[in-house]
Amino acid sequence: MPRTDAPPKDLSAVRSLMRLWPYVRPVRTRLASAAFVAVVASCLGLVFPLVLKWIVDGPVADRDTGGVWLGAFMLLGLGIAEAVLFGLRRWLVARPLAGVEAAMRTDLYRHLQRLPVAFHDRWASGQLLSRGTTDLMLLRMFLAFPLTFLLVNAVTILAGFIILLQQQWSLGLVLLAPVVPLVILCSLFETKYSKITRLSQDQVGDLTTVVEESVLGIRIIKGFGRHRSQARAFRELSQKLRGTELYKARLLASIWALIMTLPEVAIGAALVLGTVQVADGGLSAGTLVAFLSTALALRWPVESIGFLIAISQDAATATTRYFEVLDVAEETDTATTGEAAPDSSGLVFDGVEFHYPDAAPDAPPVLARIDLHIRSGETMALVGATGSGKTTLTALVPRLHEITGGRITLDGQDITLLSREQLRELVSVAFEEPTLFSASVGENVLMGDAGADDEALRRALSVAQAEFVHGLPAGTSTQVGEQGLSLSGGQRQRLALARAVVGQPRFLVLDDPLSALDVHTEALVEAALRQVLESTTALVVAHRPSTVMLADRVALLSEGRITAVGTHHELLRSNAEYAWLMSGADANAVEENA
Structure with missing residues (x-):
């Protein structure tokens, strides 16, 4: 290469x-x-x-x-x-x-x-x-x-x-x-x-x-x-x-x-x-x-x-x-505390734009004028076709990438005015591709909150339906090996989800966290996850209706823009693209029924 x-x-x-x-x-x-x-x-x-x-x-x-x-x-x-x-x-x-x-x-x-x-x-x-x-x-x-x-x-x-x-x-x-x-x-x-x-x-x-x-x-x-x-x-x-x-x-x-x-x-x-x-x-x-x-x-x-x-x-x-x-510049932190903007609690995307650093100067932005308000305590599902920019949008919240326009606020505080350490104490993430390290099961999960105790670990494993770890040779002390390849894809994904919720974060970003689970395990995880989502503000990338049902509202991302926001049933009735993504329904049929 x-x-x-x-x-x-x-x-x-x-x-x-x-x-x-x-x-x-x-x-x-x-x-x-x-x-x-x-x-x-x-x-x-x-x-x-x-x-x-x-x-x-x-x-x-x-x-x-x-x-x-x-x-x-x-x-x-x-x-x-x-x-x-x-x-x-x-x-x-x-x-x-x-x-x-x-x-x-x-x-x-x-x-x-x-x-x-x-x-x-x-x-x-x-x-x-x-x-x-x-x-x-x-x-x-x-x-x-x-x-x-x-x-x-x-x-x-x-x-x-x-x-x-x-x-x-x-x-x-x-x-x-x-x-x-x-x-x-x-x-x-x-x-x-x-x-x-x-x-x-x-x-x-x-x-x-x-x-x-x-x-x-x-x-x-x-x-x-x-x-x-x-x-x-x-x-x-x-x-x-x-x-x-x-x-x-x-x-x-x-x-x-x-x-x-x-x-x-x-x-x-x-x-x-x-x-x-x-x-x-x-x-x-x-x-x-x-x-x-x-x-x-x-x-x-x-x-x-x-x-x-x-x-x-x-x-x-x-x-x-x-x-x-x-000589490559490290991520910089301004770490300046500012006052929260009025009426802006929750997670807010205000005119957010993003270009990849190595993109051509005349290339269109990956995300353009994203305006989205996730109210405090609300769960928002993010839906869109492959390549629409969902994963990129979720990566902007913990500042894995830096926005190139607009701003993102958490309870009114611009995330660029928070140190990354402060930001990542507030925001927890779980990615679609779960990454585990050559460490024990417990150590991998507790990376989400180094100060969590055994009770928090047990609770997180329960939410993620990851009790299978108790059947491993050394329980939570079992070494999972490089990249966690000794576990199945669904097991790795459940441990990654447990890592995201172990610290009971104020803000939760989940990038299609249940994609590798079977239908029955997914239902159990969703039931437990609902309790966690009640006490946090969450943005969840979803591809399946069952995951969307976890959310209070749904945002449709199309070609780098938010084109519709509403409940699942509202968008099914009114938006042809959303109906096609969720059920494969014919766009004309949706429009006729609207």
Whole structure:
């Protein structure tokens, strides 16, 4: 499926990575200490050649066995000290970086909960999952290794070349010759690698989406025998990702080959020139050994440049992808208390209009000039043909979508002047497609009111005719599993209804809450639900006459407009469209009987 993420921003790798500073700042002391320890450990490696020079020009030349042993112990001590320091560096960064990753993952999850529903409608879930898993793993890897060693290797190379130039400046200049071409090559490599890295990480998100959809939709796939087509779609995406990763590998291999070749050629040239100078007596053997040992010690810092740039670029792309989500504006709350308008108790839609955020500018509104007054304590049924906008209208009350015109009031209070927390304490909803979470039955129901007690839970289950839960293995403590797929559709819908009524809300919005129930269960639920509706103001989307009979009045929604309001019997006699929706009666016959 196509990606729905935002286009990448044109940021350099450094600017992207700098955005991590708020997360790194609390652990900056530990990271700085780790970097200092690593620099000291790396620079200890440059002392080895100096000890070798002393051994060759001193004890070896003088045939001093004791001096040779002393030099050997010095080298052993340096090696142990270097190993201990590198181990200390790893210990210093392990815990704080785990904390950084956890903090970033927590912030991402919190932010996702506060983003508008329109955002989640646009973005594929796999893209969000990959940002919270794969991308954060890349960032932790960058902070643990490349971030430190880009500094460590730069200091080591600088110190190493100072030592080389002091030992023999002419040979040092030979080794400096590859610097300019290496800088140019690394710049070209970074540009190409950044593009392919972004493509690769986006493809991982696409693949994650396919896997998630296949797992959640496994019943559909098996029921229609579509496992081969799904496997083929997965294989095609996998092949695209494989091709991208192979191209990344070729880029990395090419830059690594060049980075390794140029210094090796320079070291070879310096070896030849140094040997000639030793033969001519212009250079001591110890100095040549020390020079070449220093040059060889600098091989890893130089040759690792390509590897470190690659990981840094991966991390920069991951950072960009992470902040593409965090930069999306959260739902805003004005939370201003205003006075209620006179004579406007209940739920009122006043000139309400709605366009989807991603709709074309010239597209007609989904809802246009909705004027509807549901009196306090009244139940209003909302009826309309498929696609007329019923579900969209109900989603506006709890502000799952923001209206683009007009206003909605609850007992005279504009809902946009209430915080979402206040609003959702007043309004409870049950959707046609019930969503349950990987939790117990009781926990799923009590999401409707976290403060409800066991008696409220029992009462809600009774209203929803969901006593079947008492026959489950652990009763209300039974885990329902992901999406509640261990239950039938009717059972899930009854639990969703129980969740909506458990808190005895002042306003209740039900989107065809009984569509999955059999006739007998529906009758029982309706009988119990009538008692709940007597003490609340309710808007109920209905498709069947039995559900409509729960309501005091009925509103007919047609092509995004309220075209008629009345009782069920009034509309049956006077409105052809309503009669057709409820009974399939011929419109002309209705008009003749009117």
